[in-house]
Amino acid sequence: MSRPIKWRKICCMPLNKTFAPSGSKPQGKITMTIDEYETIRLMDLENCTQETCAMAMNVARTTVQKIYEEARYKLADALINGKELSIEGGEFRLCDGHNQNCVRASCRLLQRGELLQNK
Template sequence: MARPRKWRHVCCLPQNTLFGPLRLARGEDGPIVMTVEEYETIRLIDLEGLNQESCAERMGVARSTAQAMYRSARRKLADCLVNSRRLLIEGGDYKLCDARETPCGCPRCLRR
């Protein structure tokens, strides 16, 4: 039996969930789907400047898990940019910050 996946802590959901080129190519495949936790790793590492260890702590996962999610998210972003594909952010195994929990430390946290 497979081990159950751990919930990843996410501070906030993205304001927009669909990104892509203004003109779509004919016969384009469906959008590339990025999970919310992959989006969170991009936000924490690239936007907030955290290292992978700090990102993993904030999300409540192992550093190797954060690294794998980050690598997957970067590959999806590259595919979208290079091949002019749409990106859809949805799904995943995540839990949003909750007012009953301790603060996540994020400057964008909606609970402040």
């Protein structure tokens, strides 16, 4: 019997899902999963540690490390080799705003009830 899938929590879907070099034809296509995108967002943009990222995504730190390495390789391949980068798919569940380990300010405000009061 196979192991059940452990869904990775992500805070938000990417606003832009396709990136391609301008001025020339892409030299191929790479697909980054949404959970790979989330590790890049959390660790590189939000400056989270692997441990904090793992808590936010509800997975083990070693899993985050593996996802992050794959994401960074794909990103580098697209940038260096002029390939189109598409962000889609993966094993994830969208955050409902009530994740206690979420690093996004909007989720923390929703947990305290402040986001609804400010609208």
